Amino acid sequence: MLIVDIEKCIGCGICEKVCPFGAIIVPADTKKAKVLENCTLCGTCVNACPYGALTIERKTISKEQLSQYTGVFIWGEWEKRENVPHIKNVVLELLGKGRELADRLNEELTVVLAGYKVKELIPTLFHHGADKVILAEHELLGAYTTDGYATVISSIIAAKKPSIVLYGATPNGRDLAPRIAARLGLGLTADCTGLDIDEENQLVQTRPAFGGNIMASILSPYTRPQMSTVRPNVFKKPKEDQTREGETEIFEVTLKRSSIRTKILEEIHVLDEVVNIEEADKLVSVGRGIESKENIKIAQELAEAMGATLSGSRALVDIGWLPHARQVGQSGKTVSPNLYLAFGISGAVQHLVGMKSSDVIIAVNNDPEAPIFKVANLSVIGDVLKIIPELTKLIKEHNQKKESE
Ligand SMILES: Cc1cc2nc3c(=O)[nH]c(=O)nc-3n(C[C@H](O)[C@H](O)[C@H](O)COP(=O)(O)OP(=O)(O)OC[C@H]3O[C@@H](n4cnc5c(N)ncnc54)[C@H](O)[C@@H]3O)c2cc1C
Ligand code: SF4
Ligand code: SF4
Numbered sequence: 433m434l435i436v437d438i439e440k441c442i443g444c445g446i447c448e449k450v451c452p453f454g455a456i457i458v459p460a461d462t463k464k465a466k467v468l469e470n471c472t473l474c475g476t477c478v479n480a481c482p483y484g485a486l487t488i489e490r491k492t493i494s495k496e497q498l499s500q501y502t503g504v505f506i507w508g509e510w511e512k513r514e515n516v517p518h519i520k521n522v523v524l525e526l527l528g529k530g531r532e533l534a535d536r537l538n539e540e541l542t543v544v545l546a547g548y549k550v551k552e553l554i555p556t557l558f559h560h561g562a563d564k565v566i567l568a569e570h571e572l573l574g575a576y577t578t579d580g581y582a583t584v585i586s587s588i589i590a591a592k593k594p595s596i597v598l599y600g601a602t603p604n605g606r607d608l609a610p611r612i613a614a615r616l617g618l619g620l621t622a623d624c625t626g627l628d629i630d631e632e633n634q635l636v637q638t639r640p641a642f643g644g645n646i647m648a649s650i651l652s653p654y655t656r657p658q659m660s661t662v663r664p665n666v667f668k669k670p671k672e673d674q675t676r677e678g679e680t681e682i683f684e685v686t687l688k689r690s691s692i693r694t695k696i697l698e699e700i701h702v703l704d705e706v707v708n709i710e711e712a713d714k715l716v717s718v719g720r721g722i723e724s725k726e727n728i729k730i731a732q733e734l735a736e737a738m739g740a741t742l743s744g745s746r747a748l749v750d751i752g753w754l755p756h757a758r759q760v761g762q763s764g765k766t767v768s769p770n771l772y773l774a775f776g777i778s779g780a781v782q783h784l785v786g787m788k789s790s791d792v793i794i795a796v797n798n799d800p801e802a803p804i805f806k807v808a809n810l811s812v813i814g815d816v817l818k819i820i821p822e823l824t825k826l827i828k829e830h831n832q833k834k835e836s837e
Pocket of ligand 3: 434450451452453454455456467470471472473474475476477478
């Protein structure tokens with residue numbers, strides 16, 4: 433329940449202004465905040481009260497109460513590309529996994545789409561598996577702000593009571609999900625690599641723990657919804673079905689500028705490292721077996737000949753031979769290309785967790801016991817410094833032949 437500390441409340445009325453549900457008032461006679469029955473415990477006023485007069489007391493809830501929470505929700509993050517809104521790839525990937533979870537639970541799969549002028553994104557969400565879209569449009573949601581999005585998404589979650597909420601572990605997702613968890617007093621499992629349903633219909637959230645040496649299965653038995661973030665490329669995007677349709681529900685947003693503490697003055701897209709290994713179809717990835725910074729050029733040459741992107745292990749990033757934007761793995765990017773070529777990479781668990789969902793993995797290593805061979809479709813035992821230039825030569829010859837045909 434929402435508790436007003438009468439001693440601390442000075443009757444400033446800020447809580448009344450920011451509440452999206454009109455669930456708290458400050459009567460003129462008492463000048464003390466009063467909570468009404470329709471309070472959803474969304475937490476917006478608690479954050480806004482400058483005098484610390486509001487707290488939410490949350491009790492762990494019983495099994496019967498847990499069962500009142502139904503449905504799988506996904507935060508429908510979008511971004512502007514050349515001024516046009518696009519749904520982020522990770523949302524489509526989560527729709528694939530979310531569909532699986534919702535079917536196991538026999539519940540609905542819903543995308544919460546908050547933004548401004550984003551209606552045109554709805555059909556894509558249905559085509560990728562959503563049953564329903566909750567559309568929350570407001571001018572103040574035109575660009576991501578922590579306060580604006582946390583207020584609206586918390587309000588929707590508090591009002592709709594889903595059993596599961598999934599977020600992409602993007603920079604904004606990593607910002608938003610913990611805020612919502614804190615506001616609603618929920619748990620949150622970050623960077624899950626697996627999601628499943630157990631025999632008691634609980635969400636089993638798997639993620640690497642203790643530096644990636646063990647995979648932990650995490651449950652949230654006492655609170656609902658169960659919330660997780662998942663990095664891009666962990667799950668496969670489902671096949672698009674353009675005949676699928678769904679239901680759209682409009683959520684009336686009563687966002688006030690006063691509840692957003694940041695003001696976006698300008699959006700600047702940083703282009704210093706125009707590389708996105710997460711989206712690449714083919715990756716030529718190098719590890720410490722490349723032996724010197726100079727030798728990275730030979731791998732770059734191969735990547736160019738193949739139309740692939742260069743990436744690498746953390747070992748090379750740590751010694752400054754590659755920028756962090758090109759690092760594959762637990763503390764780098766998770767990738768899922770059609771083809772992953774691993775040259776001189778041992779295959780530490782922290783590396784594997786970031787690339788093992790690639791369609792085809794070819795590994796070259798001079799150690800027949802290298803762990804990378806356990807996940808490789810094709811294992812080549814040999815010296816990368818001999819194999820890479822030879823391969824580049826063959827591919828260039830092949831390219832020339834194709835051009836002259
Ligand atoms: C918390 C934490 C997070 C981490 N995050 C990441 C991460 O995101 N990404 C990541 O990659 N690592 C990460 N690591 C580091 C990881 O544990 C390994 O240390 C790292 O992946 C090793 O990189 P490597 O395979 O390039 O080097 P090495 O382990 O040194 O392997 C080099 C390999 O090259 C082979 N080789 C050597 N010479 C040749 C040659 N001439 N021809 C063919 N093969 C050759 C060797 O046999 C060996 O297998 C993390 C570690 C921790 C603790
Ligand atoms: S914002 Fe805080 S101090 Fe102001 S009226 Fe509400 S509870 Fe009282
Ligand atoms: S917790 Fe949310 S719904 Fe309840 S009074 Fe505060 S802002 Fe309104």
